[in-house]
Amino acid sequence: MSLLSVKNLTIRFGGLVAVDNLNFEMEPGKITSLIGPNGAGKTTVINMLTGFYTPTSGKIILYEKDGKGNEVPVDITGNSTDLVVKKGLSRTFQNIRLFSNMTALDNILVGMQHRIEYGSFLSLFPNAQKNKWEKQAREEAIEILKKVGLEDAAYERATSLPYGKQRKLEIGRALASHPKVLLLDEPAAGMNPAEKKELSQFIRSLLNEVEGILLIEHDMKLIMDISDKIVVLNHGAKICEGKPEEVQTNEEVIEAYLGKKGVQRNVTAG
Amino acid sequence: MKTILKKHLLFLIIIVVMCVAPVFTNAYQLRILISAALAMIFAMSLNLLMGIGGTVSFGHAAFYSIGAYTTAVLWYHFRTAYSTNFIPVLLVTGLAGLLLSLPMSRITGRYVTIITLSFAEIVNLIIKNWDPVTLGQMGIVGIPSVNLFGHVLKSKTEFFYLTMFFVIMTYIIMNWLVNSKLGRNLRAISNDAIAAEAMGIKIFPYKVIVFTISAVFAGIAGSLYAHLMSYVEPSTFNSNLSFQCISMVVIGGLGNFSGTMVGALFLTILPEYLRRFEFLFKYRMIAYGLVLVIVMWINHSIPGTKLKNAVTSRFNALLHRKNAEAQEA
Numbered sequence A: 001m002s003l004l005s006v007k008n009l010t011i012r013f014g015g016l017v018a019v020d021n022l023n024f025e026m027e028p029g030k031i032t033s034l035i036g037p038n039g040a041g042k043t044t045v046i047n048m049l050t051g052f053y054t055p056t057s058g059k060i061i062l063y064e065k066d067g068k069g070n071e072v073p074v075d076i077t078g079n080s081t082d083l084v085v086k087k088g089l090s091r092t093f094q095n096i097r098l099f100s101n102m103t104a105l106d107n108i109l110v111g112m113q114h115r116i117e118y119g120s121f122l123s124l125f126p127n128a129q130k131n132k133w134e135k136q137a138r139e140e141a142i143e144i145l146k147k148v149g150l151e152d153a154a155y156e157r158a159t160s161l162p163y164g165k166q167r168k169l170e171i172g173r174a175l176a177s178h179p180k181v182l183l184l185d186e187p188a189a190g191m192n193p194a195e196k197k198e199l200s201q202f203i204r205s206l207l208n209e210v211e212g213i214l215l216i217e218h219d220m221k222l223i224m225d226i227s228d229k230i231v232v233l234n235h236g237a238k239i240c241e242g243k244p245e246e247v248q249t250n251e252e253v254i255e256a257y258l259g260k261k262g263v264q265r266n267v268t269a270g
Numbered sequence B: 001m002k003t004i005l006k007k008h009l010l011f012l013i014i015i016v017v018m019c020v021a022p023v024f025t026n027a028y029q030l031r032i033l034i035s036a037a038l039a040m041i042f043a044m045s046l047n048l049l050m051g052i053g054g055t056v057s058f059g060h061a062a063f064y065s066i067g068a069y070t071t072a073v074l075w076y077h078f079r080t081a082y083s084t085n086f087i088p089v090l091l092v093t094g095l096a097g098l099l100l101s102l103p104m105s106r107i108t109g110r111y112v113t114i115i116t117l118s119f120a121e122i123v124n125l126i127i128k129n130w131d132p133v134t135l136g137q138m139g140i141v142g143i144p145s146v147n148l149f150g151h152v153l154k155s156k157t158e159f160f161y162l163t164m165f166f167v168i169m170t171y172i173i174m175n176w177l178v179n180s181k182l183g184r185n186l187r188a189i190s191n192d193a194i195a196a197e198a199m200g201i202k203i204f205p206y207k208v209i210v211f212t213i214s215a216v217f218a219g220i221a222g223s224l225y226a227h228l229m230s231y232v233e234p235s236t237f238n239s240n241l242s243f244q245c246i247s248m249v250v251i252g253g254l255g256n257f258s259g260t261m262v263g264a265l266f267l268t269i270l271p272e273y274l275r276r277f278e279f280l281f282k283y284r285m286i287a288y289g290l291v292l293v294i295v296m297w298i299n300h301s302i303p304g305t306k307l308k309n310a311v312t313s314r315f316n317a318l319l320h321r322k323n324a325e326a327q328e329a
């Protein structure tokens, strides 16, 4: 059983190999986390998965179910972003990127846009189909706002929301496209401990909405708490993969985070 | 119903006042009123592009001139009526808008300014030099009154109500557009193109659609202008006209269509009034200039923007820390 698999994924920017021959699998119903020091290539992986960057080599395979419930591998390598969204991948950004001058509700509605099926041309004229869709979409958007705890802020401008709520809104917007796989790039960045704790429960609860979550995070406590599997990147390459307790004790990981000295100190201390 | 009324109250007031106005105006004032109505259509079309689409076009006069010249040229060569020319006007201006939209999904900021400006210059050069078709510098004179399927609008009052019909239609259609998936996605693109892409929006077709529709409405205004003046010449459609149009939109508020109508009314009537005071009239361009500087500041293309962003982001960070501290306590 697999949800998404990344095979020998590599991307070069000129001389820099930002992601180097990366392999990992995401399983359904699980939170897979991607960690690593600054510049390790984590965001670049999300950018490749969602079609913002085209990999230099390697494959991204999404597993879909056919009518009989069999797994069918679909190659989404190098697909454009709009196709990837239709196939069921949706992301948030490391630096919040909301539609700042639009209301929270409109942000969600934009997230739903690929499911709203009246042609753009029909927007030119009032018609029953459009009215029906808009009404339904609004009701659903309110539901999504409730899920992320923003029902009171529906008509507030995105920028006027406090920081923690902006993060939640961005997750809500990603959920609005009904993704199979949700990709969260440092959702806890800039939050205080109380907010982080609340967020980690919230992320866990999202597994009821989506089939799998790929999480990038620097906060080790949060990562160890909620991950089912952790993939550790350093200089673009995977140095370790496993359950939280396995990764925690891996020497290469400690070395990547703390440097060689850190390992020695750890050893002497241990 | 009540909320709809409230939302469009300003629009309704303007329409009622303007439609009653001809009872009280003399011929000269009526002409100004017609110019204002044309400016409303023209400026609303630009507001779709600027306020909703997030693109400041410095060459919107190009579409106005193409609309004016399409109807003028067709009349000159084929003696066709206004109503016959109407569809060609839509097609030609729409095509011009589509052409200008092609590079727009790949450029931002000052490049948009340069390309829209040059587009208008090129259109103007073509009109000036394509003598066999446009009669070049001479212009086309003697364009008759509007002929609607055989019914000739003899009086300026009739013509005024025709333009008001188009003002109302423009406003209604703009509102349909804005309150739909199309308008929402356009605003999303202008807010943050990368986030819009992440939501599965393809930028290119949206730029094509918004430029085409915007151009078509500017073209409708231009074609009416040709029949109002009864002549067209290339020098009328200079960059000045584009700047005035931008000013109208900015005064009325980006994305606010009834506001644009006020802006158009204001900037059409005021210069006429200022004509009496030669000194003030001479300096009206300075006012336009100031408005433009403000537009550019808002649109991130001149220095000072970094400072503005730095200030707002620091402020947000500070606010957040305060909130966080309050929560922890």
Ligand SMILES: Nc1ncnc2c1ncn2[C@@H]1O[C@H](COP(=O)(O)OP(=O)(O)OP(=O)(O)O)[C@@H](O)[C@H]1O
Pocket: A013, A016, A018, A036, A037, A038, A039, A040, A041, A042, A043, A044, A045, A094
């Ligand atoms: N478009 C690009 N062009 C050139 N280099 C890039 C590009 N995108 C990313 N890089 C480089 O790739 C490397 C990995 O960057 P990435 O943003 O993926 O790191 P990260 O693991 O997300 O780091 P952080 O924890 O700081 O967010 C960095 O050296 C970065 O400079």
Ligand SMILES: [Mg+2]
Pocket: A042, A043, A044, A094
């Ligand atoms: Mg990153």
